Amino acid sequence: FKLPVETAAEVDFRILAETASEGICIVDPSGRIDYANSHFSELVGIQDRKIVGEEFKRFVPRQFHDQLRKVIRRTMKGEKLTNIEMELVGKDRNISVEINTSPITWNDRVIGAFVTIRDVTERKKTQEELNRQKTYFQALFDSSPEAIVSLDKNHNVLDVNRSFIKLFGYTLDEIKGKNIDDFILPPEKEKEGKSITKKVMGGETVAVETYRKRKDGSLVPVSLLGAPIFVNGEQVGIFGIYRDITQQKEAEEEKEFYNSLLRHDVANRNMVVQGNLEILESTNLGPEQKNLISNALNAARASTDLIAKIRELREAERGVNIITPVVVDESISRAIKINMQQAKDFGVKINYKKSGAVVKAGPLIDNIFLNIIQNAIVHSNCKNINIYCDREKKDGKEFCKLSIEDDGKGIPDELKNEIFKPGIKRRGSPGSGLGLYLVKKLVENYGGWIEIEDRIENGERKGTIFNIYLEMA
Numbered sequence: 001f002k003l004p005v006e007t008a009a010e011v012d013f014r015i016l017a018e019t020a021s022e023g024i025c026i027v028d029p030s031g032r033i034d035y036a037n038s039h040f041s042e043l044v045g046i047q048d049r050k051i052v053g054e055e056f057k058r059f060v061p062r063q064f065h066d067q068l069r070k071v072i073r074r075t076m077k078g079e080k081l082t083n084i085e086m087e088l089v090g091k092d093r094n095i096s097v098e099i100n101t102s103p104i105t106w107n108d109r110v111i112g113a114f115v116t117i118r119d120v121t122e123r124k125k126t127q128e129e130l131n132r133q134k135t136y137f138q139a140l141f142d143s144s145p146e147a148i149v150s151l152d153k154n155h156n157v158l159d160v161n162r163s164f165i166k167l168f169g170y171t172l173d174e175i176k177g178k179n180i181d182d183f184i185l186p187p188e189k190e191k192e193g194k195s196i197t198k199k200v201m202g203g204e205t206v207a208v209e210t211y212r213k214r215k216d217g218s219l220v221p222v223s224l225l226g227a228p229i230f231v232n233g234e235q236v237g238i239f240g241i242y243r244d245i246t247q248q249k250e251a252e253e254e255k256e257f258y259n260s261l262l263r264h265d266v267a268n269r270n271m272v273v274q275g276n277l278e279i280l281e282s283t284n285l286g287p288e289q290k291n292l293i294s295n296a297l298n299a300a301r302a303s304t305d306l307i308a309k310i311r312e313l314r315e316a317e318r319g320v321n322i323i324t325p326v327v328v329d330e331s332i333s334r335a336i337k338i339n340m341q342q343a344k345d346f347g348v349k350i351n352y353k354k355s356g357a358v359v360k361a362g363p364l365i366d367n368i369f370l371n372i373i374q375n376a377i378v379h380s381n382c383k384n385i386n387i388y389c390d391r392e393k394k395d396g397k398e399f400c401k402l403s404i405e406d407d408g409k410g411i412p413d414e415l416k417n418e419i420f421k422p423g424i425k426r427r428g429s430p431g432s433g434l435g436l437y438l439v440k441k442l443v444e445n446y447g448g449w450i451e452i453e454d455r456i457e458n459g460e461r462k463g464t465i466f467n468i469y470l471e472m473a
Contacts, residue, residue, distance in 0.1 A: 023097075023117035026104070031055050031072050040117060045091025056115070061087050061094055075101040075113040088117065096121045147222075147242040153235055155179055155197055167222075167244055169215030180240065186213045200226040200238050212242065221249045267307045274300040323446065325473035326361040328400060329354045332387060335369035339377060348377050348385060355389035357400040359470040361446045368442050371435040372404045372466050380408025382463060391472070398472040399448070405455055407463040416452050447471055 017024045023040030025033050036051040044051070044059045056072070057065050064086040071084055084099040098120045104112040141148060147164035151157060157175045165171055168184055175183050185193040189211060199206050206226040211219045222242045229237040277297040285293065336350050343350055350373070359365075369387075376385050390401045411419060420440040443450045448470040455463035 020116075023119075025056065025115040025117070027056050027072065027113045027115055029072075029076050029110070029112065031057060031069070034112065043088055043090060043095060043097075043117065043119060059089050061089055071099070071101060072113060075103050076110050078103050078105075078110055085120070095119055096124045147244070149180055149240045149242075151180060151238040151240060153201070153237055155181070155201065155238065158237065164242070167214070167220065167242060168212070184212045184214075186211060186219060196224070196226055200228055201235075203228050203230075203235055209245065221245050267304065270300060270303050270307065274304060322362050323360050324362060325358050326365050328357040328359055328389065328402065331361075331365050332369050332402075334366050335373055336387075338370060339373045342374065343377050343385075346377050348382060350385045350387070352387040353389075355400070357389050357391075357402075358473045359400045359446075360473045361470055364442050365446070368439050368468065369404070371439050372468075375435055376404065376406040376408065376464075380406045380410075380464065382406035382408030392469070394469075399469045400472055402468045402470065403465050404468070405463065405465045407455065407457070409463075410454060410461050411452065411464050419452070420450070443468055443470070 017035075017037040020037060020039060023043050024035075024037040025040055026035040028034055032053060032055050033051055036048050038048060041048045041051060046059075051059075057068050060068050067084075067086060071081055075081060080103065081099075081101045084101070086097060086099060087094045088097050089095075096119070098118045100116045100118075102114045103110045104114055141150075141159075141161050144161055145163055147167040148161045149157060149164055150159040156177055157172070157180055160170070160172050160175070170183055181190075181193050181197065192208075192210060196206050196208065205228065206224075208224050210222060210224055212222050212224070214220055221244075223245050225239075225241040227239045227241070228235050229239060274297065277293055277300060281290070281293045281297060332352055336352060339350070373385060373387075376382055384407050386403075386405045388403055388405075390403070392399050392401050420436050422437040440450055448468065450469070451467045453465045453467065454461045455465050457463075
């Protein structure tokens with residue numbers, strides 16, 4: 001089939017074909033190419049005059065020959081075929097293409113096929129990468145130890161993983177397309193659940209510890225993370241991720257029981273022992289007896305101090321850190337007063353230059369200064385403790401830098417990075433090793449931090465400086 005050369009119809013056809021962004025061929029019933037546009041020539045890397053008259057299959061890898069033959073046969077029978085995926089033999093490599101064919105009819109007879117060829121190499125790469133990511137994500141979704149539910153933007157279930165089925169007892173068939181809150185939200189948590197749903201559907205990510213209901217009606221403590229899913233800036237769904245924290249809660253309850261036992265029952269009995277020893281110490285005793293009583297009384301007092309520190313540490317770990325303005329001078333003065341007798345006993349002079357600073361802290365702030373001052377008195381072998389304040393700015397905020405400096409033997413370098421860990425203490429120390437751990441916990445709870453540096457005197461290390469940073473109120 002040939003259009004009359006240089007007729008208006010042929011000119012229009014060639015203009016359209018040569019400016020097309022796809023390859024275009026006209027193929028005769030035997031499968032030979034009668035016409036190929038320049039884009040097709042570019043795809044296969046051969047000049048168009050060397051293409052005309054060649055069989056189309058020459059430009060198709062051998063493994064696609066049978067498929068191509070069937071496509072041409074069906075087209076010659078009058079079928080219109082679309083989106084046929086195969087490959088072309090390009091100049092340097094094979095090209096993934098999508099082929100569409102239409103029969104050319106003349107006088108009620110099919111005399112050829114109009115073929116368009118679109119290069120879909122990049123699209124296929126993108127699709128393969130998407131498929132790979134989808135497979136990877138699905139594997140993570142299915143094998144995750146966390147219970148996960150995928151919801152649409154209306155909070156209806158799309159999918160659940162195996163861990164969700166195991167935790168709550170519902171299969172996907174039972175809850176698919178339904179509102180998740182109708183199944184796992186306990187009545188007493190309805191207000192909380194609606195609040196979480198509203199926030200997540202509004203684009204927020206929410207993390208809470210709460211309770212949810214299993215299929216059998218039992219409650220399970222969970223750590224819940226609700227996260228919105230965005231595609232091209234539009235929220236299209238929600239992920240609900242649930243972690244069973246039953247063991248964690250049971251451990252916390254057991255820990256609280258033993259802490260309560262220690263803080264109350266053991267502490268009360270210890271006070272009885274200490275009181276009786278103090279009474280006994282005041283009676284007429286011989287030197288050896290007094291020495292025994294003194295040792296027992298010191299042990300009882302150390303035990304009482306340990307229990308007090310554990311109580312304070314427990315409060316710090318709980319985050320009992322109600323932030324209020326605190327006058328630094330008042331807090332340090334109280335700490336100095338409590339430590340004053342012990343300082344005299346050890347021959348230590350405490351110097352404090354008042355600053356007038358007011359910081360963001362809480363009711364346990366005195367324990368920060370008490371512990372550091374006492375630590376210096378008892379363990380540093382110092383003669384002087386100097387306490388002073390400066391102000392520093394960081395990240396646009398103003399901080400009080402409170403320094404507690406001693407002129408003692410200093411802290412070994414290898415101990416500086418460990419000293420704030422629980423149970424770490426200087427060699428030979430009779431303490432519990434909890435004091436500085438408690439200090440660090442409290443300072444961090446108040447939004448600050450603590451650092452250690454050497455005190456330098458005449459070019460030599462002479463003592464230690466604890467720098468405590470708390471935000472100005």
